[in-house]
Amino acid sequence: MLSSELEQPEVIDAETELAATADIQEAVDEPDRILPAIEFRDVHLSFDDLKILNGVSFTVRRGETKIILGRSGGGKSTTIRLILGLLKPDSGQILVDGEDITHYTEQEMMRVRQKMGMVFQEGALFDSLSVYENVAYRLHEQGVDEETVEKEVRRMLRFVDLEEAIDKMPSELSGGMRRRVGIARALVGDPTIVMFDEPTAGLDPPTARTICELAIKLRDLEDVSSIFVTHEMNNLEYLSSEYATVNDSGEVVYEMEGKYLCLINTEVIMFRDGKIIFSGKDEQLKKTEDPYIRKFIRGKSD
């Protein structure tokens, strides 16, 4: 009796392991079988009488960066809030790593949110907490010991190049610094999915560039899937034509895609009136004939 009880888990383990290797093999043979990081299936959402999302479907593959374009009030932030489960859709399905989270309770969402990082439009730092406490927030909540917390916080602040601000309060920071602290806070715990909501809005070009570089670094070196909401065309340019590698001396460098390498891990979708009117590569976006999209990317009609 006792021995069979002990043996049983082993048998199951071996079976699941076998199944797992078979899965991986299948996945390698047929890339489509890999579960997408995020999937929207015909999602509808209205606030009162206002239809915000009207049948939105898209997928974000693992390691992919999805750039979302669309005018203000077009439902971009709402889309991100839906993925985090801060809001529930009226109909349709939302999947995260193949898991249908549409009807998850707040309690169940907490587990899913562990693997997601979110960079809010204005940073959304806790203004009663210092930079250190902001970045450490998730670890403090999990009751991690202080020594590990400090190491992790310093690592993250170094990643966003802001280690010197560790003891400041959010009110003492500039807009760009707040945004970068927000990024550091979102990246604690190494989430596999990161969402950026207009992270460069209102920042000067060099700071905006730094934030795009962070997103590129996450995509190419940390294998993070991400959603990047923006209005700025140069953000789109950076993200869809540059990639990060580590050079011989161990520094991260950014190189342009070219003859030998064409980025396939970045795609663009565009929202209009609650629907997706464009989905594809940036090259396709630039060649489109659609007058609305042409006006959007140039800022004027032709």
Add this chain to the structure above:
Amino acid sequence: MNPLKNFLFQLQEISLLIWRAFAGLFRRPRYIGETIRQMDLIGVGSLPIVLLTGFFTGGVLILQTYPTLAYYGGQSEAGRAVATSLIRELGPVLSALMVSGRIGSAISAELGSMVVSQQIDAMRALGTDPIRKLVAPRMIALIFMLPLLTVAADIFGIIGGSVVASVIFNQETNVFITSVRAGITAEDIIGGIIKPLFFGLIIGSISCYKGLSTTGGTVGVGRSTTNAVVLASIWVIVFDFFISKGLQTVLDIGRI
């Protein structure tokens, strides 16, 4: 939404908030540090205004009733008159009104600005339940501290009364205190402590609800702060009547 539907909706939301705040107390992580911090902020922080209110209310009660009592030759009962009205009614209600003005507004303004600056969303996105982290500690602190503040207000009210009686009406403090002691019963004191427990819950739940349901930017924060204070004060006064009635029935207080 029509007003009745709106009222029922809010009542439902507030009940749910209270339920979720208390249900969450039995799960980890517990926010004990935050609760103690709120107790300090709410209890110690409100002590001066509550003491001042109590002192002058007791004083004015004697100022107004002493001549009448003297007219009927009942000036030795002055202490009893102040003590009963303070402990049964004025202490709990005035403390609750002062606290809803000072703390209710602070809570809804704080939570409201956290909502409009997306800090509440950020908190949820980082895996914390704001009801357990923010709402529960504030409610608990209010429910614990308001009875203590009320007792302090009662005591200062009686002191205020005795000062006025001796300074203005030349009554011996001894006479006053004896009359106070003869006047108050155990039931009065129990009733005077049960009331602020409920008032704490009312102030806490209304101001947290109003704060968390803020919409419309900074203007919205101002609106929900005002609403929180007005609603909490009104409900304190309305509930005071029903709790008094209930206590009369259960504890047999206030019948002659």
